[in-house]
Structures are given as C-alpha cells and as structure tokens.
Amino acid sequence: MSLSAASHPQPAGLPALEERLRDDFTTLGWPAKSWLPARTHHGEAVHDVLVIGAGQAGLALNVALRQVGIRPVLLDRSPRDFEGPWATTARMETLRSPKELTGPALGIPALSFRAWFIAQFGLEAWTALDKIPRLQWMDYLRWYRRVTGADVRNAHEVLAVRPQADGLVALDVRADGHTRTWFTRRLVLATGRDGLGGAQVPAFMHGIDRRFWAHSSDALDYATLAGRHVGVVGAGASAMDSAGTALELGAASVDLLVRRSDLPRINKSKGSGVPGLTHGQYLLSDDWKWRIRHYINAQQVPPPQGSTLRVARHANAHFHLGCAVQRVEPVGDKLHVHTTQGVFVLDFLIVSTGFAIDWRLRPEFADIAPHVRLWNQRYQPATGQEDAELSASPDLGALFEFQERTPGTQPGLERIHCFCYPAALSHGTISGDIPAISDGARKLAQGLAALFYREDIEHHFAQLQAYAEPELDGTEWTAADSAARIRQLHDGNVFS
Template sequence: MDEFFDVDGEARRALDLLGPAPENWVPARAGIDHDVLIVGGGQTGCAFAFALRRAGIGRVSVIDAANDAGTAGVWLNRARMNTLRTPKTLVGPEGDVAGLSFRAWYEARYGRDAYGSIERAPRREWAAYLAWFRTFLDIPVRYGVRLSRIEPAGDSFRVHLEVDGEARVETVRKIVLCNGVAGNGRAFVPDVVAHLPPALLAHTSQAIDFSALRGKSVAVIGAAASAFDAAATALEAGAADVHLFARRAALAAKPVSRTRGYPGAYDNYHGLPDALRWSQARRFRREGSTAPRDSIERVTRFANFRLHVGAAIEAARAVDKRIVLNANGDAFAFDFAIAGTGFAVDLAARPELADIAPHVRLWRDQYTPPPADADAALGAHPYLGEALEYLEKTPGAAPWLRNIHVYNPAGFVSAGVPVGDVPSMRRDIPAVVRRISRDLFHADIDTHAARLDADVPADFDATLYAANVWNAQEHDQPLSQGIS
C-alpha cells in the first residue's frame, strides 16, 4: 500500500534539522541597494536565492521580466516536452536539503509507488514543484522588472531597470545572470528563412498559438529536441500534416555528453586543459544535439508526420499568405513554419550587456584550436572562471567583470554541461555562492577584522567555580603528602 506525506511538514522538519539560516553578515554600504541581484526568477534564480540565504548573505533581489509567476520561466510557456530530459535522480534546486527535493514533493503528493514508476519528471509536475519551492521558502521575486543595462560604477554596478514600464536605476555589488537559454545571445533563425513574415514563421522560443494550426500544413526546421516537441504539439493540436527538415543524413542519436557525467569529470571539469574542454565541445557539435527517444516516438505515431533527412533549406519565400520552401531540389508549400534551430551566443546582441560585451574574454580570445577543430559558434562563448564569472579580455581593463556570474547556457564550453539546467545545479550553484561569499567578505576585510577583534562579554565570572578552587591552607594536609 502506498504512503503519502505532508510535504510542508516534511520540508519544515528537514530545515529544522539543518538549523536556522544565519543572519546577514554582509556590512551595508552607503549607496548600495542590493548586495546581489539575480536576473531571472525561474528554477535557478530561486535556487540561488535559497543558497545565498543559507550562506548568510542578505540584501538579495530577484527580478523577472514576466508579469507574474504564471508567465515566468519556460515550463508552462515555451517548453513543450511531456517530461524533463534529465533523470529524476539529479540534485536540483534543493541542494543538500533532501526534504525540499522534487522526490520529496512528488512522493508526498502522489505516493512512493508513483515516484518509482516514472523515469523522468513530468513537465507540468516539475512546474508545480518549482512553484511550491518558491512559495514554501518565501522567496520574493519582483515580477514585471526587466534589466535593460548593466553600467559599471567602480566596484559596483548601476543597473538600469524597466519596472512596470518605467525606468529606474538601482545599485548592486554582484550580479548572477539566471536569464535562460538566450541570456548571452539570441534565438538563432537561419538567414534563408529569417526574412519570412512573422505571421508565417516563429522560433520555438516564442509563444505559438498551436490551436490556430489545426487543419494547417506546418514545416518544422531543425532536428533537436525543441523541434520535435514543437512538431508533436502541432500534430496533437490537429495540424493537417507536419514536415520536419533535418540537415543531417540521419538523426543525431549519440548523447556524447554522458561520458562526462561521472563525479571525477563532473567535479573537476573546470580544471581541465583548454584543449580538452574545447575538444569535448567540438565532439558534441559534431555528433549533434540529440532529441530524446520519446520525443521522436511522440511524432512518429502520427501518420501525417513526414521526416526529411539530409534536407537543408535552400530557399524560402512567401506566396499568397503561404510559405514555399526548397530543399533537395524539391519545393513544398506550407501554411506556417517553426524554426527549432537553437540559439546563438552573442553578447553584443543583448542590450543589457552592451557596455560590458567588448571587455569580456571569449573562447576565441583564449584558445586557438587546430584548423580542423575551428568553430566560430563555440569561439563566441564567454571564457568563464571557476565560479562562472566573466573574465577580462585585457587584464586590468575591466576588473569589475569578476562580479558578474553567468548561469545560463553560454557557460557550456567552459563548464561542460548545459549551465542553467538541472545537471549544473549540484556543482555550480555552491561554487558561485562560495565565490560571492568570499568576494563580499574580503571586500570589507577591515570591517570584518574589527568584528573579529571585537570585545566578547564573558559567559560567566569566577563565582561560578570559586567554591571548588583548591586552597591548601583550608585542608589538613597537602595532596603531595605520602608520595614517595
């Protein structure tokens, strides 16, 4: 018989066993509004807020451009998979507090047998868990706040914000970019289709009205997971037919990143030589991003799904409110096209990074691969430090860059995992929090030195033990008498 639990009660017990969070130890600075600004209130932004709280770091602000919790993040909006693509057993936002884990939440809600029966977390259940996590821990997120510019200001930053449509400037010491897959760049749409009217073309990162595609003919460009998820959603919504165009002669089927999943490689990846990290990233690019087996099965069960392999789009044009695509010498007409073509890392494409982008060291500035392993897309990734901090392109020119930590997929080449997804949490959130703690502590070392040397009142005085102090004159003979 299955067992059910009070998830809030179990979580409170887990926190109670851990002990109370420390009080904020970071000295306040005149003119500073926030010690840490977290950009993005999704799963990683809230995880960072919790981890910083447990580290005794206060004055943390979490902002999100979405208007409310329901429209924030990807899980109920732009994500279209049925289940997460990562194993359910990975440590997530709970860190070392098992009572706050997805497993604890799911078992409390559905029972242990139900948890044992799933291989991966259902997407909507994961979204519900994250909402509980944020609410239970009382993590405040400032919705309707968009970061528009990061302006260096000595050893801090002036951050330009749009708050409910109004401009505002606040000051911060540390920034953590938990701003999603396009957080250091943009959605990538191939030039061959980018000119098509927005009414006929969307990227998978955009909101798409799939109900409007009922009875329509749809093209999907790309063969990674997001492309298959979009194709499946269109088919499930009643599309007349869906054609998916893949450039490769066969679908990518080898998830080569799994070779790096054991603790030795995972925990020590940042210390690997640049050449080895680059070769691992190149191997991933050569093999291609694999769609999960269930994402492919989700579309192949439809008789009106057609897969085109070895079919790069050669030309595209709009004709009478439809799209004509040319591939492999053939022409195909569609009512709508979806680009599941991923994202490009391009710091200059982000308005909020315009002031700092020229100073950031990129992989192409750090490492020159052999000609056969050259890759412009990988070279555009920022070359990050061990705490996922930006580094200077020119030493000494922009020392403030170390105070910006990148927790989004732009860290892939440096970190070896899709930063921002669940696989990166166990290693990288503690690493970033430790660095923030160290930097904030040393930045105010004189204040802390005075605190360390401060007078400490005694817990007791001599009256506590006075009656038991040995006094030879009060005794008939000394203890030494009789010792030979």
C-alpha cells in the same frame, strides 16, 4: 485496516512535507544568520547580490546563498509563476532528465521533486512515473519558491547593466511603468539557455515576413496552424516537440526537414555526467575543455524517444533526412522551401535551430558586451575542431565572473557572474541544467561569501576585536590557595 490499505498508505500531503522541510531547515541552520555590513550609495540601499532570473538556476542559487548568510534579490521580467520556459515557450510533454535527479534540492531530501510528488500522489504513483511532466515541474518550482521564501521581484525588467569603478554594479530596472537605478555589490546572470543571446536564425530566413514563420522558442499559438501544411527545420528536441504540438492541434501535415542523413542515436552529454567532470571542468586544460564540449556539440543530442514517437504516431508526419534547406521564398500566400531534396510548398515554417550567443539580442548588456573576453581570444582550436558556439563563449573566471578583454578598460566587470548556459565551456553544465544545478549554486554561493569577507576584511577584523560574548562568567570555579595546596602535597610525602 485492510492489507491493501496498509500496503499502499495514503499520501501524507504537502502540509506534512512542509513540516518535515521546516524541521530539515532547522537542523541545517538554514537560513544562516546575515553577517555582511549594510551599505548605501548616494542614499540608495546597496544590495549584496542581485540575480537576474528566477527560474530554477536563480531559485537554487537563492537557497545556496542563504545557506551562507547572504540574502539575494531575484529580478524577473515574467509575471509570477511563469518564470523560465516551462509554462510559456516549452512544448515537450515531459522532461528528458531522469526523474531520480535531485535538481535544485541542494542535498535536502524534503526539498526534492521526489518528496513533493510522493507527498501528493504516493509512492506507488512515483514508481509508475516514467518522466516528469513539464507543467508538473513548473508546479514544483512554484512550490519550491514559496517554501524557500525567495525574494523575487516579478515584472522587473533590467534595461541596462553598468559596472562601476567603486566596487558596485548599477542596473536600470523598469517596473510598474517607472525606471530607477539599483545598486549591487555582485550581479548574477541566471538567464537560462539563451542567457547571452537568443534564437539562432539561419541566413535563409533573413528578410522573410514573420507571418510565414516562427522560431521554436517563440510564443506561438499553435492552434492557428490547424488545417495548414507546416514545415519544421531541425530534428532536435524542440523540433520534435513543435512538430508534435502542431499535429495534435490539427495541422494538415508536418514535414520535418532534417539536414543530417540520420538522427543521432546516443546522448553523449548524458555520458559525461560524472562527478569528476562536474566538479573539475574548470581545472582542465584548455585543450581538454574544448575537446569535450566540441565532441558533445558535434555528435549532437538526439531528440527524446518520447518526443520522436509523439510525432511518428501521426500518419501526416513526414521525416525527410538528408534534406538541407537552401533557400526560402514567399510566393503568394505560400512558402517555397528549396532543399537538397526538392522544393516544398508550405503554409508555415517553424525553425528549430537552437540558440546563439549574440550580444546584439541583449540590449541590456550593451555597456559590457564590447569588454567581455571571449574564448576566441583565449584559444585557437586545431583544424577540424572549429566551433562557433564555443568560440563565442565568455572566458570566465573561477566563480563564473566575466573577465576584461583589455585589462583596465571596464573596472568592475568581474563583479558580474555568468551563471547560465554560456558558462558551459569554462565550467561545464553546472549553471542551468537540472543534473548539476545544486553543485553550481553551492560553488558560486560559497565563492561569493569568501569574496565578500576578503573585501570587508577591515570590518570583520573590527567585529572580531569587538566580539565580547563570554563563555564563562567567573562563577564556574573557585581559585585555589596554591601555597596551602603545595604544603598539603609535601606533608603527604608526595615527592618521597
């Protein structure tokens, strides 16, 4: 073997990594043995845990639950391999998270993106890699699902969620053209960034024909923008990625309409990523929870440098700062966009104004929405600290569970756990973002195991009483003749 070949060995390949992972799983005793009693309800099987969403949060939670002997079923309305935004509505070239973050690996090195990448492309390629390409992350999640054996039911759309007073949650689920009711003891919403709402649409777009505009989270064929003059409202990551995609697919021009007089430069959210906050947000006082989250919101997260350069390298990209949109009106086949800098005449407008907690956009939660306690019923911020997103956030219990707005009005609501972005004020960003998703998954899985044991305590105590596996069978020793032994010891003058 040449020195060069020895210095840069060939990647081992995924089969070798998967063999290593199987050994890791065996070493860790994963998955743990099931221990929960089976239940039925009116002849229907009752699931222990149903998870709505099979993106990275749902998949990480599956691994954590199976580590404690609970086997969840994940329901996702998307077709297989297209769960989450990565291969559908996301348009960034790369993730903004540093490649070194372990994400949903749950502390298992062979389950990490790094191990998956190096197995295929080698250590030298990993060293050269700057940020993780978006579609490559989706490929990793597809592999993750396969090697962890997640029980995902694709093309299953949840139409209604109805907590019951008998310790169950009923879900109406449509699949294969049919709707039937599922029952579960605990329901987890792993529904992502817009988990309790959807796209935030500013008032100036209300009533404007959708042929003229789209939200950056919409499924849109950007090739249709070729040769057109496009405006983008906003300057966050999705705004830059929408602008860059439009330019790369032949837009005649892109005008970015930015309300702020300058782009934010520092990602304060990144600066908050220390273990003390990751594990301790829930234990903070209300004042400190609000103060931290509001500060990060108010400072705003800057667009990634790569996404900004992706736009700026085009001569037909125009950054308009201090340019707040005031009014939009269609005039013939054009849009007249009135701003603080003047009127832009455009062919199409992309609104990149983020997401809102808006239960009206989630009809499947209509039964629970009026009963969920929100932070605006828990906390009144100081003047100048008002924050619409935080006020609308659900006031969650210790295990991400919803709490009743008025106690006693919807029994069973606490059996629904909000493991998605709107949990950030109560628990921090441990229920969706890559950096701490494993921490959140472990916390919820271990907590659910404890709740199940407490609920089934009579069953488990009976199991304890009935447990009869012998450690010894009686042949391991011979009973001594105590009287003879005592005489023997006396005769030997042991006590003299």
